[in-house]
Amino acid sequence: MISAIRELMNDPAISLYLLVIAYFWCQWTFKLILCGRYRPKRTHFDEAISVVMPVYNEDRSILFQAVSRVLAQPTSRVAEVIVVCDQREPDLPDWLNQNFASDERMITTVGDTPGKRFSLRHGIEKSRCNVVVSIESDVLIRPDSLDELIKPFADPRIGGVIGDQEVHDPKRSLWTFLDFVCEKVKYGFTYPALSAASQVTVLSGRTVAYRRAAVFPASGTPDP
Incomplete structure (x- = not known):
């Protein structure tokens, strides 16, 4: 043998x-x-977050659901929702404003350069919170998704997080x-x-959270 x-x-x-x-x-x-x-984090992270959602050529009914689910979160959790429109969809900002103008947290902007990567960077630069969550325009989050996603940020060493999808x-x-x-x-x-x-x-996915202090040096833009 x-x-x-x-x-x-x-x-x-x-x-x-x-x-x-x-x-x-x-x-x-x-x-x-x-x-x-592996054990999921059980600690709580109490800070409010910024949500950035780059959009291009998305089905409007799905986009409506995606944005609505984010805005359904309390203000104590989501301080602002920054939807970055692509220059190739000039009618999208008006559509968003018509459907979500009643929520003061909604911020509609147009990226300087076409493409998701540039739109994401544009949205992060406009964000105000210490933690920014990038959500793609076809993602339907659960009510507890954001609470669970950002728990690891209670540890100051954590720079980015990705959840189950x-x-x-x-x-x-x-x-x-x-x-x-x-x-x-x-x-x-x-x-x-x-x-x-x-x-x-690699933090690749449709819903990713970043600490501003970690991503701004990588983007080449000073953190304001």
């Missing part, structure tokens, strides 16, 4: 194959161990179901494992 294993390992092609398989198995085993050690109605098609599975793996295993090690490498 041992000699057979030695002969197998001496085969260059087989050895390379086994090395690759061993790498992925070790990686996922390590992720599962770290994931099991799911695809709405994943059974619409094969592609949405596959996307649902990928999101489950990412937010159910990978991010918890990285969080357990306090080393989340």
Whole structure:
């Protein structure tokens, strides 16, 4: 038995194959161990936050729901909602003002440069709170989503946070179901494992929170 294993390992092609398989198995085993050690934060973060929502070519009914759910949060939690419109949709600011003008927290602005990244930066620069939450225009948050998302900021060492996210109605098609599975793996295993090690490498997602003091130096803009 041992000699057979030695002969197998001496085969260059087989050895390379086994090395690759061993790498992925070790990686996922390590992720599962770290994931099991992850515990959500239970401390409370009482500061109000700014919400930035870049918008381009979004279905208006979905956008209405997304903004309404954010504005449903109390003022003690959400101090302002900054919706950054794209220059390519000149009618969008008027539509937003017509539908949400009654809430003083609503701020509608137009980005200087087309594109989500530039719109997000534009919104963060206009924000006033110490913590800024970026929410994409097709995200429907739950009533407790923001409270849970920002709890880690009670620790002053935390510069950014990402929460669990799911695809709405994943059974619409094969592609949405596959996307649902990928999101489950990412937010159910990978991010918890990285969080357990306090080393989340990339905050990618539809709902992400940043501490202003952490993101302003990276944007090249001085924090006012």
